[in-house]
Amino acid sequence: MDKRNALYAQSGGVTSVINATAAAVIETANKSKRINKVYAGKNGIVGILRENLIDTSLEDKAQLKKLIHTPGGAFGSCRHKLQDFDVNKREYQRLMDVFVAHNIGYFFYNGGGDSQDTTNKIAKITADLGFPVTCIGIPKTIDNDLPFTDNCPGFGSVAKYVSTSTREASLDVESMSETSTKVFILEVMGRHAGWIAASAGLAAEKKNDAPHIILFPEVAFNQKKFLNKVKLTVKTCGYCVIVVSEGAQDKDGKFLADSGSVDSFGHAQLGGVAPYIASLVSDQLGYKHHWSVSDYLQRSARHISSQVDLDQAYAVGEAAVKMALSGENAVMPIIIRKKTKQYGWEIGKAKLSEVANFEKKMPKTFITKDGFGITKSCKNYLSPLIQGEAYPPFKDGLPEIARLKKRMVKKKLKNFKV
């Protein structure tokens, strides 16, 4: 049998452990006698459309090993959603051309919901067009909003970063609160689901511990109720720590971050729900405050990744290749939580057709009645995901990272405009 090549690509926002998945795909595929080379799309599917394929067999083994502790997307990612085949055949035909030209037999697409939709479409079309390619989706998203899987690789590490940072910064605010800063606001990611904001709640061990207020996208922001809670917290604890999801919104679904702030040129101020909340606290209550926007820091903080998350990120990559080799197609490995008292997990699978374009929000039972905190059952769900410190090696005081050569596979096709 003709040995075919495998093609791996990263998609959408990256995580601190997505390269561990990449390492797993490469290592597992290299062990198989049925797979020839492993190529990687440079900057995701856009690179595949442009026939920009990285030949991972030309990388130093030592550097590939470092992928496990290198954040970001080592082969480049992209935000590019393929339209429906019926609407735009051009890009699908081009993918086919690339697959055929480079004898691709296995396609592994590492991304969130949108990407799984794409993977599913490609699986169907390669079969329809007579050059069947085994297409396996691999989950990844810090947003933790994919269905079927108990959690998403990438999320546990953000949760660990956010809960750790919340605990640390809270001690700082508390010590400053007598004469200075009384309110601290931390903005975290999560445009549509409050999983990341929720994870800050793990920082609290006992009553009155920070964070005192969490603002979820799932709970409509009520300014009066919020300000009352801030006031009461400062009165009771002497300080107040607020964690706000970038997706926090009012009852009409309007993001608080889009609240009409303008800069000195009269342009709308871009992003930043933390400064918005800060202004509110300052204007309405007069408290001195500090605010932080963690943005990319939270999802690239490989130095504080969770060991459980890292293990799972590796495991889904390994499982994806094994599934492909065992004849599965248009599926995605998922993480199944065992029904044991002590946390345990195993790899299962879901059909891509069912995964695609579905966002898993926080269940109502995970948010406290007042809408400002997380419940015990939420803590029970989140806590196992942040266990273990997967420290990267450090050199000269800084985390070591992989330095890839990214040698390109020779092009065989004409240029293509994406």
Next chain:
Amino acid sequence: MDKRNALYAQSGGVTSVINATAAAVIETANKSKRINKVYAGKNGIVGILRENLIDTSLEDKAQLKKLIHTPGGAFGSCRHKLQDFDVNKREYQRLMDVFVAHNIGYFFYNGGGDSQDTTNKIAKITADLGFPVTCIGIPKTIDNDLPFTDNCPGFGSVAKYVSTSTREASLDVESMSETSTKVFILEVMGRHAGWIAASAGLAAEKKNDAPHIILFPEVAFNQKKFLNKVKLTVKTCGYCVIVVSEGAQDKDGKFLADSGSVDSFGHAQLGGVAPYIASLVSDQLGYKHHWSVSDYLQRSARHISSQVDLDQAYAVGEAAVKMALSGENAVMPIIIRKKTKQYGWEIGKAKLSEVANFEKKMPKTFITKDGFGITKSCKNYLSPLIQGEAYPPFKDGLPEIARLKKRMVKKKLKNFKV
């Protein structure tokens, strides 16, 4: 000889390792037969004025040990500067009353430049008023702007956090840059000196590595030159990482953060030079960007503290007590860099009268000619300070922290309004 008590207080902005200094003071004082108890001012000098003294002898030994890995100011800090004795005798007289009432023989004040000025005044006045108290300043400031000492405890850990985060986030931006984010802006602390911003420069190992642009308070912001550099960097590298000091200012000394942004109520937007730079990049160059404000996260990030910084923070606390016991007064232990090829340091001392109210800025030779980067000599200075990872112990996935009882010493004086 009557055994007298020691009094320790924290002042100003806290650091991730100031409690290691506290632990050193308490442990070293407890070993001495000449010191009775160690008290701590609750919330710094304000607590001393209010006669709010914490009796550290009533704390669990196990919890005191945890101070070494607990960020923030465990006894509380404050921003309160004593006026000159000639202007306002009242507070000095009150301090004297508290010292006498509680038999204080040694006062250790752990803070930055302002605090050392205060310590010096107190030393002078206790002598003049006939109840001599040995007053030792202990350096602490993430701003790294105290004179005489080679560096300031607290700074090395922020430098490690900022350089690590810059390296990590840069990998993220790089992987997103083909179709999405091209510019990432990280705002760091340092209102008057660019030491913290400079430390981001350690993240770069070779040409074109991020950060590509550092904006220092020491270099007047030139918008045209800056935008040109951003454009050129995106052209060359595909993306651009900018680290901006909160103290970045224009040629007239006006902070960029105070650039006239107003919120939806027409009020001045509070803080945030990162969103200002982001708007500029977006409006003038049209690049998609992300920005982060690390704020308190950077100075409380005990999980990524530098071992060298932690060792030095402990050492200055220990040295302060030893200096007091050896008859020194109105001095501050400092860190002296040995003139060896390999980095080494030892403790020296400086007179408080010479330390007080002096801000050490970045030398010109530490900033590259174009004003956007750090030189080799700056790297040589900074690099040793971020060496070693002083990880705290983790429990249930989160860093363990000290839980103090903070039992108060019985008051003996009338109330005093601060």
